[in-house]
Structures are given as structure tokens and as C-alpha cells.
Amino acid sequence: MDELQRKMEPILEQTLQEGKLYRQINALIVAYLRDYNLTQAASAVASATMTPLNVETPPYKLIDLVAKGLAVEKDEMLKGGVPSAAFLDSGAVMPVTYGSIPAPRTVAVDFGAVHDTKGSSKSFPKHETRHVSEHKNLARCARFSLDGRFVATGSADMSIKLFEISKIKQMMLPDANTRDGPVRPVIRTFYDHIQPINDLDFHPQSTVLISGAKDHTIKFFDFSKTVAKRAFRVIQDTHNVRSVSFHPSGDFLLAGTDHPVAHLYDVNTFQCYLSANVQDLGISASINQVRYSSNGDMYVTASKDGAIRLWDGVTANCVRSIVGAHGTAEATSASFTKDQRFVLSCGKDSSVKLWEIGSGKLVKQYLGAAHTQLRCQAVFNETEEFVLSIDEQSNEIVVWDALTAEIVTRLPSNHIGAPRWLEHSPTEAAFVSCGTDRSVRFWKEIL
Incomplete structure (x- = not known):
């Protein structure tokens, strides 16, 4: 190490x-x-x-x-030098605006500074939604690019669809299909996996999208190429790859798999590292999700044993285990707040929880949405003022005020059957939902 x-x-x-x-x-x-x-x-x-x-x-x-x-x-x-993104072997590149300077993020909510917040819940803005595409099988996952310009979805049909957000918005205009024909928001479709796709992530600077799948692989797609359908690089893991996350530098990536410890890969050499204290952890549960903090000095894993674990981003050692974070039920998602002081987790015990990283204490609990079957996500909106998740029983998207933990609205999902995945844009009031009905829906604030 x-x-x-x-x-x-x-x-x-x-x-x-x-x-x-x-x-x-x-x-x-x-x-x-x-x-x-x-x-x-x-x-x-x-x-x-x-x-x-x-x-x-x-x-x-x-x-x-x-x-x-x-x-x-x-x-x-x-002189035969190699560009900084050494793993890219393609000649075509997207405009330099992609990934160069991420859009400014709103200052994170200070959950530690607010004590008595009851009765002060904010109103969630009204949203409109549109069916934007459909896979041939379950739509299993989605991910936005850091600059909010693209979103990708992965499916049980082994395909990946890449959408351009500006085209989705154009598609949602009342007269979108009466001027120059129908607007097509899917700008790329990739086919290279042989089993269902579990997770996706965008490289923070380059036009590269990665996918993790049940076929034990992580695949790299260059979406600057208009005709490429297949990956240009492949990492062959030893396990089902359930989750992937790029380090903010783009030089490393994490793979959460059926192995109990995340696999850390050097993107340029594909060398794999494991935690130095793996033998001391005494864990055996698969990882449902892994995510880096915004500066890469920590990462978090959500595991099937119900635990949330925090790891040092440099040594890859486990520094805190919140055992039983979701009781004996699976922890299905975990992600950092922007200030890296808290972690938001979701579990199959029908709870969403906010944890303080420094102490490991439970700070907030968001209740009232039943999710016991699917690998549901809990996500913040772009300002971290609201938390969103799924109610499987009512087939609704539930929204809480992040500070008061009070439910402020329930949105009919418009999916046939509960959505499997929610992903919110990091830059604006918009999110996507992916369904067991194969559909992908885009939601945006009504201005």
C-alpha cells in the first residue's frame, strides 16, 4: 500500500x-x-x-x-509523447468544454448547524416528466456527467444509452416535433456486455464512460466517437461488478463487487489494489454501491450485510464501520454530501439515513417510503435541500426536506411498477428514473 x-x-x-x-x-x-x-x-x-x-x-x-x-x-x-489521458487510444475528442471546468456547485447545507427545524420545511418545486426512451429489458441504473450535460442508462438488455440533456429538454417543448422532425435525445448506444449492467460512471475530464456488469467486467467507452459501439478498454475482474466510481483525478477507479472489499484500479496500468487491513475486517458481504468523496480522500461502501463503511482514499484502509446501519437488511446506496461531513444511505429496511462521518452518529432519518425488494437509491437534489427515494408499494417518488426530515411531496412515478433507480443532476433541478417497465423518464422543474 x-x-x-x-x-x-x-x-x-x-x-x-x-x-x-x-x-x-x-x-x-x-x-x-x-x-x-x-x-x-x-x-x-x-x-x-x-x-x-x-x-x-x-x-x-x-x-x-x-x-x-x-x-x-x-x-x-x-517526440512521441503520450497525452495525459494515457488510457485513451482514440483520435476524436469532444469540445474542450466537456469536463474541463465543472459547473459551480451550490454551497452544501450545513446539517450540523441546524438544531430545531421542525415546521420549517421547504416546498419542493413542481416538476414535469417525460418518457424519453425505452430499453429492451429492465432499465437498471443511470448516471449524470459532472457537468450535467449528459446522462447514461444501463439495462438488463446489456445496452447503454447516452442522452444529451439539451436534446431531452428540446424534446419536452410543446412544438418539439413539428419543426425539423422528431428530436432524438439518445446520441450513442453501446453494446459490449454479455450480462446485465449494474452501474455507470463518467470520467471527470475525458469523454469516457465506464460500466460495471454481471459479466465480471468494467468497460471503457469513448463517447466522442459517433460510430463506436464497443469498448476500447476492458478490465476483467474476478467477481460480478456491482458498482463503479472514478476518483476525482480520473487516474483511479473503484469497483464494488461480490467480493467484500472494493477493488481499486489504476486506470493507466489496470493494476489492482486491495485494502491492507482486509484480513482484519472480518466481513464477507457483497458491496451494493461504492462512491468517492468530492476530493477523493475518502470513499464509502454500502454492503449487503446492512453496514456502511468508510475508507481512506490514500491507504484504502477501512477507518469506520457503521455495522447494522440498516439493521440486518441490505444497505443499497451510500454517497457523500458535498462538504464531505456526512453520508446519505438507503437500505431495504425502508429507511434513508444521514450519518456524521466524524462520529459515526445517525443525524437524520427519512421515513415513510417502503423499499424492501429493489436496489433503491436515495439521492440529494443539486442543492442538498431535499432527499429523494422510492416507495415501492405506492409507486411514488418520495421527497423529504433534508433538514426537517419531513415528507414534502409524493410524485406519482408514471412507471408501470416501481422505479429501480433515481439519479439527480449535479447542476440543476432535474433527475431521471429508471424502471422495471424498461422505460427511462426525465424530470425537470417547471419554470
């Missing part, structure tokens, strides 16, 4: 410095637009990024840096 720690520490440091880098980039863009008398554009960018319009930078610094960077890149290519 010393080798893994040595490799991870500079990556974590780099991740923590990204905020400073983004501020520097924003300042250079504002100064460039201002210096070229593009005042309106400069003001718009300054306002959107909270950058002073009169920011001081050397004249035309951005052009100078870009010119030097292009020269270095050209020189490296002539």
Missing part, C-alpha cells in the same frame, strides 16, 4: 488546488475579453464566475500561455 499512497498523495494535493487554478483561469479569461474590448462578454463572465472585472493580469497573458502550451504539446507529439 506504500506504493499506492505515494501515487495518490500528489493527486489529492492537485485536486485540492483546483479551486485556485479555476480562479486563475477565470481571471485570465475576463482580462482577455476586456483587453480586446469585448466588454459585454467580459462582464458576463466576471459576473458568472465572481471575478472582479478590473482584475489585474499582464496584457494578453492568456494568449501567451495558450501559444506556449500549444508549442509544448506539438513538441511532445513530435
Whole structure:
């Protein structure tokens, strides 16, 4: 594990410095637009990024840096250098806007600061929904890209569908199909698995989508290629791959499998690491879900034994076990809040719970939605003001106020049979639901 720690520490440091880098980039863009008398554009960018319009930078610094960077890149290519995303072997790339600067996230709710919140529940905005596509078998999972521009769904029919969010919204307009023919929001369909797909994730910077499936594989798809249907790289695991999660750097990924400990892979070498204290844990249950924290210094697993476990992102050692988090029922999902102080979990005991990471204490409990059969998810909305999950008995999407834990609305799912999966956009008031009825539905706030 010393080798893994040595490799991870500079990556974590780099991740923590990204905020400073983004501020520097924003300042250079504002100064460039201002210096070229593009005042309106400069003001718009300054306002959107909270950058002073009169920011001081050397004249035309951005052009100078870009010119030097292009020269270095050209020189490296002539010398046979390898691009930073070494695992990408494709020539085509998406526009540089994809994954370069994730959309700003709203400041997380401070659950630790609020004590008496009863009677102060917020109203969940009204949403409209639309059936946007259908798989040939159960729609089992979904995932948004970090910038919120894409969502992918995986199915028991072994296919993956990639949607462009802007096209889904266009499809939902009243006159969408009367101008230039029907709008088709599915921009890619991938076929390369031989058993049902369990989970998906997007690379944080590159146009790569990964999938984990029952065929014991993790497959890499380059969605910049318009005609590619199959994976360009494959990791062959030893177990059913139930969940996948990219490290924020994109250089590592986690696989939650039927093995009790998550498998950590180096994306460039495919070398696999396991926890150094695996023999001391004494666990044998499969992992239903694994997710990294936003800066990658921790990850969490939700297991079939009902436990939630927190792991050090550098050493891969288990640092806290919340045994019986969902009693003897399976823990089906777990994810971090944006401030990385809490974990939201869901289980087949029909409960959704919020845990404080530092103490392992239960902070909030969201009750009133029955889920005992499916691998249900509990998710925050993009501002973390609300929690969403499924009621299997009523076939409704239940929404709680995240602070008061009171149910604020129940939305008819419009699926035939309860949805299997919910996934909320990280950037806007929109989410998708995937159903046992094979359908994929998109939900967005009514403005």
C-alpha cells in the first residue's frame, strides 16, 4: 500500500488546488475579453464566475500561455509523447468544454448547524416528466456527467444509452416535433456486455464512460466517437461488478463487487489494489454501491450485510464501520454530501439515513417510503435541500426536506411498477428514473 499512497498523495494535493487554478483561469479569461474590448462578454463572465472585472493580469497573458502550451504539446507529439489521458487510444475528442471546468456547485447545507427545524420545511418545486426512451429489458441504473450535460442508462438488455440533456429538454417543448422532425435525445448506444449492467460512471475530464456488469467486467467507452459501439478498454475482474466510481483525478477507479472489499484500479496500468487491513475486517458481504468523496480522500461502501463503511482514499484502509446501519437488511446506496461531513444511505429496511462521518452518529432519518425488494437509491437534489427515494408499494417518488426530515411531496412515478433507480443532476433541478417497465423518464422543474 506504500506504493499506492505515494501515487495518490500528489493527486489529492492537485485536486485540492483546483479551486485556485479555476480562479486563475477565470481571471485570465475576463482580462482577455476586456483587453480586446469585448466588454459585454467580459462582464458576463466576471459576473458568472465572481471575478472582479478590473482584475489585474499582464496584457494578453492568456494568449501567451495558450501559444506556449500549444508549442509544448506539438513538441511532445513530435517526440512521441503520450497525452495525459494515457488510457485513451482514440483520435476524436469532444469540445474542450466537456469536463474541463465543472459547473459551480451550490454551497452544501450545513446539517450540523441546524438544531430545531421542525415546521420549517421547504416546498419542493413542481416538476414535469417525460418518457424519453425505452430499453429492451429492465432499465437498471443511470448516471449524470459532472457537468450535467449528459446522462447514461444501463439495462438488463446489456445496452447503454447516452442522452444529451439539451436534446431531452428540446424534446419536452410543446412544438418539439413539428419543426425539423422528431428530436432524438439518445446520441450513442453501446453494446459490449454479455450480462446485465449494474452501474455507470463518467470520467471527470475525458469523454469516457465506464460500466460495471454481471459479466465480471468494467468497460471503457469513448463517447466522442459517433460510430463506436464497443469498448476500447476492458478490465476483467474476478467477481460480478456491482458498482463503479472514478476518483476525482480520473487516474483511479473503484469497483464494488461480490467480493467484500472494493477493488481499486489504476486506470493507466489496470493494476489492482486491495485494502491492507482486509484480513482484519472480518466481513464477507457483497458491496451494493461504492462512491468517492468530492476530493477523493475518502470513499464509502454500502454492503449487503446492512453496514456502511468508510475508507481512506490514500491507504484504502477501512477507518469506520457503521455495522447494522440498516439493521440486518441490505444497505443499497451510500454517497457523500458535498462538504464531505456526512453520508446519505438507503437500505431495504425502508429507511434513508444521514450519518456524521466524524462520529459515526445517525443525524437524520427519512421515513415513510417502503423499499424492501429493489436496489433503491436515495439521492440529494443539486442543492442538498431535499432527499429523494422510492416507495415501492405506492409507486411514488418520495421527497423529504433534508433538514426537517419531513415528507414534502409524493410524485406519482408514471412507471408501470416501481422505479429501480433515481439519479439527480449535479447542476440543476432535474433527475431521471429508471424502471422495471424498461422505460427511462426525465424530470425537470417547471419554470
